Amino acid sequence: MIQNLTDHDREHLQEALGKSGQKVTPQREAVFTVLLAQRDHPTVDEVFHRAREVMPGLSLATVYNCLETFVGCGLVRQVNHERESTRYCPNLTPHAHFRDKATGRVHDIELPPEVLKSLRSILPPGFDSDVVEISFHGRAQAKDSDPSN
Amino acid sequence: MIQNLTDHDREHLQEALGKSGQKVTPQREAVFTVLLAQRDHPTVDEVFHRAREVMPGLSLATVYNCLETFVGCGLVRQVNHERESTRYCPNLTPHAHFRDKATGRVHDIELPPEVLKSLRSILPPGFDSDVVEISFHGRAQAKDSDPSN
DNA sequence: TAATCAGTTAGAATGAGTCTAATCCGCAAG
DNA sequence: CTTGCGGATTAGACTCATTCTAACTGATTA
Ligand SMILES: [Mn+2]
Ligand SMILES: [Mn+2]
Ligand SMILES: [Zn+2]
Ligand SMILES: [Zn+2]
Numbered sequence: 001m002i003q004n005l006t007d008h009d010r011e012h013l014q015e016a017l018g019k020s021g022q023k024v025t026p027q028r029e030a031v032f033t034v035l036l037a038q039r040d041h042p043t044v045d046e047v048f049h050r051a052r053e054v055m056p057g058l059s060l061a062t063v064y065n066c067l068e069t070f071v072g073c074g075l076v077r078q079v080n081h082e083r084e085s086t087r088y089c090p091n092l093t094p095h096a097h098f099r100d101k102a103t104g105r106v107h108d109i110e111l112p113p114e115v116l117k118s119l120r121s122i123l124p125p126g127f128d129s130d131v132v133e134i135s136f137h138g139r140a141q142a143k144d145s146d147p148s149n
Numbered sequence: 150m151i152q153n154l155t156d157h158d159r160e161h162l163q164e165a166l167g168k169s170g171q172k173v174t175p176q177r178e179a180v181f182t183v184l185l186a187q188r189d190h191p192t193v194d195e196v197f198h199r200a201r202e203v204m205p206g207l208s209l210a211t212v213y214n215c216l217e218t219f220v221g222c223g224l225v226r227q228v229n230h231e232r233e234s235t236r237y238c239p240n241l242t243p244h245a246h247f248r249d250k251a252t253g254r255v256h257d258i259e260l261p262p263e264v265l266k267s268l269r270s271i272l273p274p275g276f277d278s279d280v281v282e283i284s285f286h287g288r289a290q291a292k293d294s295d296p297s298n
Numbered sequence: 299t300a301a302t303c304a305g306t307t308a309g310a311a312t313g314a315g316t317c318t319a320a321t322c323c324g325c326a327a328g
Numbered sequence: 329c330t331t332g333c334g335g336a337t338t339a340g341a342c343t344c345a346t347t348c349t350a351a352c353t354g355a356t357t358a
Contacts, residue, residue, distance in 0.1 A: 023324095025336065044314080059338045064315070082229050083346075085314060096268075098276055107276070115271055118264050119245075119283065127247055127258070129287030134268065138278030174305065193345080208307045213346075232315075234345060 002037045002054050005029065009036055013075065020073040030055045031066040032075070032090075041079055041087040041097070041106040079106060081135055096134035107140060151186045151203055154178065158185055162224065169222040179204045180215040181224070181239075190228055190236040190246070190255040228255060230284055245283035256289060 005013065013032050014024050034042070034050045042050065048063045067088055070076040079087040081099050087106060089097075094116055096109040111134070119132060154162070162181050163173050183191070183199045191199065197212045216237055219225040228236040230248050236255060238246075243265055245258040260283065268281060 023335080027337070057338090061316095061339070062337055065337075078231070080229065080231050082227065083232070083235060083314095086232060096271065098272070098278065101279075109271055109273070109276070111271060115267050118267055122245065122258055122260060122264055123247070123285065124258070126290035127256070127285070127287065128289070129247065129285040130250075131286040133282075133284050133286075135282050136272065136276070136278040137280045137282075138276065140277070141275035172304080176306070206307090210308075210347095211306055214306075232345095 002033055002050065005033050005036070016073045016075045017069070022069060022073070026055065027051075027058055027062050028066050028069065030058065031063060032070065035070075035076060035088060035090045039090065039108075041089050043085040043087055045085070047088065079135075080133075081106070081137070096136060098136040098138070098140065100140045101137060102139055105140075109134075109136065151182055151199065154182050154185065165222045165224045166218070171218060171222070176204065176207055176211050177215050177218065179207065180212060181219065184219075184225060184237060184239045188239065188257075190238050192234040192236055194234070196237065228284075229282075230255070230286070245285060247285040247287070247289065249289045250286060251288055254289075258283075258285065 009032070010024075010029070013029065017024055017028070030051045031047060033054070034047050038050070044060070044063055044067060047067065048058070048060050051058050051063065067076065070088075071078055074092070075090065077089045077092070079089050079097055081087075081097070089108070091108055094111045094113070096111050098107045098109050099105070100107070116132070119134075120129065123129060158181070159173075159178070162178065166173055166177070179200045180196060182203070183196050187199070193209070193212055193216060196216065197207070197209050200207050200212065216225065219237075220227055223241070224239065226238045226241070228238050228246055230236075230246070238257070240257055243260045243262070245260050247256045247258050248254070249256070265281070268283075269278065272278060
């Protein structure tokens with residue numbers, strides 16, 4: 001269920017952490033593995049429970065710490081919808097999020113560069129933005145199953 | 150500072166509440182007045198303190214209740230940025246939000262229909278969305294003062 | 299008048315997230 | 329080897345926005 005990291009992914013982790021002067025630890029590797037194994041935008045709690053299956057001593061505090069670290073070095077994005085618990089997403093391509101009203105599930109929606117550009121173009125002069133978050137809320141057809149890997 | 154509602158605005162309030170079987174109360178009128186008087190996306194607490202200046206007995210619980218009611222009948226939008234306190238916006242035209250990293254202030258960004266349409270067009274078939282939230286985060290030139298009324 | 303009912307109110311409860319202080323552990327110096 | 333250091337981990341306390349609860353108010357209706 002929770003395979004190991006591929007060499008590529010371990011290298012990605014290593015490099016991103018290294019660039020901000022931090023190390024790969026077993027806990028960080030476990031948490032990162034969980035994020036890549038099932039790309040369903042888990043909450044901290046979900047990450048915690050999944051990671052524990054493979055590292056029973058892992059603490060919730062550490063999961064918070066790891067995720068914060070990953071966000072800090074750009075390995076992972078936070079995803080918020082209204083005031084629900086924060087979710088985490090390892091998809092680094094520009095994309096929007098769609099939250100299914102019925103199931104609560106969050107889906108990635110690819111964001112073509114020209115749409116992103118037209119969006120940025122609505123900013124009046126003087127406004128300079130690093131980050132744009134786009135989130136849809138509505139109903140999605142079943143389409144089943146999980147968007148792993 | 151906190152003028153009264155114009156006839157038009159009072160009618161708007163009355164009608165929207167009426168449509169969902171609710172009444173105009175002094176508390177609701179005070180809270181709505183506060184929202185219209187200074188359109189700076191106040192938090193619940195800010196609304197609370199402003200409204201108290203004009204209605205000292207008003208409780209925080211009631212401010213929460215009024216705002217929830219307004220959201221429910223479409224008089225007001227909630228605005229969330231990451232996990233900060235929810236803010237409230239009486240601007241019902243389609244618009245995005247820009248949060249200034251430096252000041253924390255939230256600005257309305259007009260959203261032209263064609264941009265909105267191009268955004269909706271990125272949804273794959275089977276995804277049907279009521280609501281799109283767009284929020285920018287970055288730096289805005291001073292541009293001073295408040296966007297009241 | 300008495301019953302009803304939406305709205306208001308204070309305060310308790312909730313829960314995601316943050317903070318703190320103790321412990322752990324890999325590594326480098328002695 | 330031993331020791332000391334510093335980052336990482338850990339449990340549990342704490343925060344604070346929001347939600348919940350139960351009592352109260354005041355207008356309207358029977
Ligand atoms: Mn890569
Ligand atoms: Mn109007
Ligand atoms: Zn995503
Ligand atoms: Zn707004």
